[in-house]
Each structure stands twice: as structure tokens, then as C-alpha cells.
Amino acid sequence: MFAYEMKNANTYNFSSLGELEAIVAREGYDIPISRDTSSLSRTVDIDAGEKVYTLKNSISVHPMEGFDGEEDGSPSDLTRRRYLRFAASGAALLWSEAIAVVPEGRTSDHQLMITPENVDKYAEMIAEVKKITDAPIIAQLTHSGRFSKNKFTPHPIIMQQNTEIEKVRPQDVGTPPVSDEYLDQLHARYAEAAVLAVRAGFDGVDIKICHQYLLSEALSSFLREGKYGGSYENRTRLIKDIFTAVRAYLPKDKILASRFGVSDMLPYPYGYGTDKGDAAKFDLTEAKRLLSELMDEFGLSLIDMTMGSPYIAPHINRPYNKGGYVAPEPPLAGVSRLLSAAKEIKTALQALTVVGTGYSYLRECSPNVASAALDGGYCDVVGFGRMAFAYDTFAKDMLAGKFNSAKTCITCSKCTELMRHGSVTGCPIRDQEIYLPIYRKNVMEADKK
Numbered sequence: 077m078f079a080y081e082m083k084n085a086n087t088y089n090f091s092s093l094g095e096l097e098a099i100v101a102r103e104g105y106d107i108p109i110s111r112d113t114s115s116l117s118r119t120v121d122i123d124a125g126e127k128v129y130t131l132k133n134s135i136s137v138h139p140m141e142g143f144d145g146e147e148d149g150s151p152s153d154l155t156r157r158r159y160l161r162f163a164a165s166g167a168a169l170l171w172s173e174a175i176a177v178v179p180e181g182r183t184s185d186h187q188l189m190i191t192p193e194n195v196d197k198y199a200e201m202i203a204e205v206k207k208i209t210d211a212p213i214i215a216q217l218t219h220s221g222r223f224s225k226n227k228f229t230p231h232p233i234i235m236q237q238n239t240e241i242e243k244v245r246p247q248d249v250g251t252p253p254v255s256d257e258y259l260d261q262l263h264a265r266y267a268e269a270a271v272l273a274v275r276a277g278f279d280g281v282d283i284k285i286c287h288q289y290l291l292s293e294a295l296s297s298f299l300r301e302g303k304y305g306g307s308y309e310n311r312t313r314l315i316k317d318i319f320t321a322v323r324a325y326l327p328k329d330k331i332l333a334s335r336f337g338v339s340d341m342l343p344y345p346y347g348y349g350t351d352k353g354d355a356a357k358f359d360l361t362e363a364k365r366l367l368s369e370l371m372d373e374f375g376l377s378l379i380d381m382t383m384g385s386p387y388i389a390p391h392i393n394r395p396y397n398k399g400g401y402v403a404p405e406p407p408l409a410g411v412s413r414l415l416s417a418a419k420e421i422k423t424a425l426q427a428l429t430v431v432g433t434g435y436s437y438l439r440e441c442s443p444n445v446a447s448a449a450l451d452g453g454y455c456d457v458v459g460f461g462r463m464a465f466a467y468d469t470f471a472k473d474m475l476a477g478k479f480n481s482a483k484t485c486i487t488c489s490k491c492t493e494l495m496r497h498g499s500v501t502g503c504p505i506r507d508q509e510i511y512l513p514i515y516r517k518n519v520m521e522a523d524k525k
């Protein structure tokens with residue numbers, strides 16, 4: 077590990093586009109680079125069925141949770157501040173963070189949750205967002221499954237016992253798999269949340285299927301018995317039931333989307349989308365099949381593509397310079413994996429609008445890679461997560477060719493540290509006025525105790 081850290085510092089880091097180009101050429105990474113960033117200004121159509129949404133540019137904000145909702149699940153002042161910043165960023169597509177569909181499926185008492193009682197608070201927030209931007213905003217609907225926690229007490233809801241995950245989450249050992257009867261009624265909860273999201277003014281809903289939350293675990297339930305485990309048909313049943321219910325209530329002029337994990341990057345039979353003989357390789361056969369079915373049967377028109385799980389192997393979905401552990405690979409290898417997987421999906425499913433990921437790590441070079449990725453058919457829209465936390469006008473500045481290296485995310489993982497400490501989160505580095513005092517109190521002082 078230490079050897080890699082040294083190698084990373086000396087051999088893989090870049091401080092200019094020329095240095096990045098040299099590393100990419102030397103290592104053979106699948107990372108396109110262009111000096112011309114004008115493709116970021118391209119418009120993009122999302123065909124929702126009865127309405128085509130035309131994005132004014134090709135830049136999106138990924139779903140980014142702040143863990144700052146009120147106990148009843150409504151947005152707080154900090155939540156609203158975050159969405160108003162995202163709205164002013166210049167991005168043409170906005171995505172809400174994870175919003176729980178049931179109380180027992182929240183990651184904390186501060187995760188957002190939409191209910192008939194608090195929907196007006198969401199409507200007020202979306203109305204404020206819409207005063208600033210005409211970018212469509214998608215509501216991410218989730219059940220946190222294994223990572224559910226209330227009143228600081230974890231109460232994992234798991235699809236199957238999973239020794240690979242239990243290596244890093246020994247607290248899950250012995251948890252019985254959730255019953256079929258519980259899963260049987262979930263589709264109605266998603267449909268109710270989708271109806272509320274539309275009432276609040278969201279332009280579409282995202283059925284979240286990634287990062288080892290409940291629906292992502294459904295896909296890897298190779299060892300589960302009964303109608304939700306084993307065969308492809310059984311492992312996709314819960315997802316299709318939910319799509320059926322949501323589709324029945326979602327107006328045809330609203331976008332049906334998914335934050336979709338194309339591979340867990342965990343060994344078979346504990347992970348989905350992994351080469352059965354080599355866990356280091358992804359195999360997108362099932363992801364492509366499922367996405368194609370969701371498009372044909374339900375009108376899925378947009379995905380925000382991702383991989384891995386932040387709880388198990390965070391370097392996979394957010395390559396970093398500093399994290400909870402020293403990543404076993406150079407961060408650019410992670411960027412390359414994310415880009416090439418997006419390209420494989422986009423190439424196979426041309427009618428699907430694909431948001432790609434992996435760009436925040438590239439700091440001041442991110443516009444050059446993002447624009448080249450659009451040109452090269454890797455994706456239709458480039459998504460930014462941590463960059464959007466850090467840099468308030470990141471998209472505007474990219475589009476104007478004035479991207480400022482002093483304002484970029486530095487992938488230091490302090491926002492993740494806040495999250496891991498059960499705190500509200502944001503960027504203590506670039507959004508210091510709000511989040512540095514919070515980081516000092518909730519991380520630094522807490523760690524001293």
C-alpha cells in the first residue's frame with residue numbers, strides 16, 4: 077500500500093493537461109482528452125415519451141446527499157442552500173440526492189423522505205430552483221436496504237447474506253434476509269413517492285439501482301431462495317414490479333430515469349455485473365439486457381451510470397487522492413474503468429440518454445476529458461458530484477472556457493468523512509464558510525474524544 081502511495085504521488089499525479097496526456101499515453105488508459113472543450117455546450121434531448129426535454133448543455137449534477145434533512149424527511153435550510161447552488165452552477169440537468177420511500181429505508185434520521193405531510197416543503201424548494209434555472213430536476217427514490225439506520229441504530233434490510241460485504245461490515249453477520257412479503261408491497265411505496273415527487277414539481281423520477289442499496293442487492297441475489305433470488309427473472313422481479321407500478325402513475329411527459337450501477341465489482345456470486353472468472357473485470361451483459369428491457373417495457377429514457385459501492389470499495393465509483401484507505405489502484409485506472417463501462421452501455425443502447433461519471437477526479441483537466449468523452453460517444457451528458465459540492469459555478473465556468481483550478485474539488489474525501497461521522501456534509505475545502513466549522517466540530521473534535 078505504501079509503495080503505491082509513493083508511486084501515485086510521483087508517477088501518476090498530474091498538474092497540467094500535458095502531464096495528464098503523457099500518463100494516459102504511457103499507461104494506456106481509456107481516457108480521451110481534447111484541447112477543444114466546445115462539445116460541453118451541445119444540447120441534449122431526453123425523450124420522455126409525450127415530451128422531449130432539451131438540455132441547454134451537456135453537463136449534469138450527480139445526486140449528492142447532504143444528510144441535512146429534517147427529521148420528518150423534509151428539506152432543511154442547508155438542503156435548500158445546496159439545491160440553489162446546484163441550480164446556479166450552470167448545469168443543464170439536476171438530480172436530487174437519495175430520497176427514501178419508507179421510514180425504515182432511510183440511512184439516517186436526516187436522509188430526505190417525501191411524504192404527503194411534507195410534499196409542500198419540496199414544492200417550495202423546487203419552485204425556488206426553477207426561478208434560477210430551467211434545467212430539469214430528477215427525484216432519486218431509494219430504499220437504503222443494508223445501510224438503513226434510524227436513531228443512530230443500524231437495522232440492515234438485506235436481500236441475502238453476503239460474505240464479501242460482511243468482510244467490511246461484520247455487523248451484518250447473522251442478519252436474516254428480508255421476507256418476500258415485505259418486498260411484495262414495496263412497489264406501492266415507490267409509486268406513492270413518485271406521485272408526490274411529481275406533485276412537488278420534479279421533472280422525473282429515478283428508481284435508484286446502485287451502490288448496494290436494496291434494489292442493487294436484488295440484482296446480486298444469486299444465493300437468495302424464492303421468487304426474488306437465483307435466476308435473472310427472479311433477481312429483476314422486484315425492480316420490474318416497481319417500474320410497473322411507477323409507470324402506471326407517472327405522467328407520460330415526465331422522465332423515467334435510473335441511477336444505475338452497471339457492475340458491483342464484487343466476486344460472483346456476491347456481486348452483479350462481474351466477470352465470473354475474474355472479479356477485477358466487469359461484465360455488462362446483464363446490465364445491457366435489463367436496461368434494454370426497462371426501455372422497451374417501461375419507457376426508461378435516462379440513466380446516470382455508476383459502479384461499485386461507496387461502502388465497500390469507494391475508490392471504484394469515486395476515484396480519489398485521499399480516502400478512508402489507500403486505493404489499490406491508481407485513481408486514473410478507476411476513471412478509465414468508469415469511462416469505458418459508460419461507453420459500452422452507450423454503444424449498445426443508443427436511444428438511452430446516458431450520464432457518465434468519473435470526471436471530478438480530473439480537477440482542472442475535467443473539461444478536456446469530459447468534452448472528449450462526449451465527442452467519442454462515451455456518454456451524452458457528463459455528470460459531476462464532488463465538483464458540484466466544491467465549485468459553485470463549475471458548469472458556467474467550463475462552458476465559458478474559464479475553469480478555475482483554484483476552485484476545483486481536490487478529491488480529499490473530507491465530505492465523505494463528514495458523512496461517515498454521521499454529520500451533515502458539504503465541502504469544507506472550497507465552501508469553507510459553512511462546512512469548515514462543521515468539519516472541525518463533527519470530525520476533528522469528535523476524533524479527539
Ligand SMILES: Cc1cc2nc3c(=O)[nH]c(=O)nc-3n(C[C@H](O)[C@H](O)[C@H](O)COP(=O)(O)O)c2cc1C
Pocket residue numbers: 138139140141142172173174216284335382393394395433434435436437459460461462463491492495501
Ligand atoms: C457526500 C456524497 C454523497 C453522495 N450521495 C449520493 C446520493 O444520494 N445518491 C447517489 O446516487 N450517489 C451519491 N453519491 C455518489 C455521487 O453521485 C457520485 O457518483 C460520486 O461522487 C462520483 O462522482 P464524482 O467523481 O463526480 O464525485 C454521493 C457521493 C458523495 C461524495
Ligand code: SF4
Pocket residue numbers: 462463465466484485486487488489490491492502503504505506
Ligand atoms: S471535501 Fe470538497 S474538495 Fe474534498 S472531496 Fe469533498 S468536495 Fe472535493
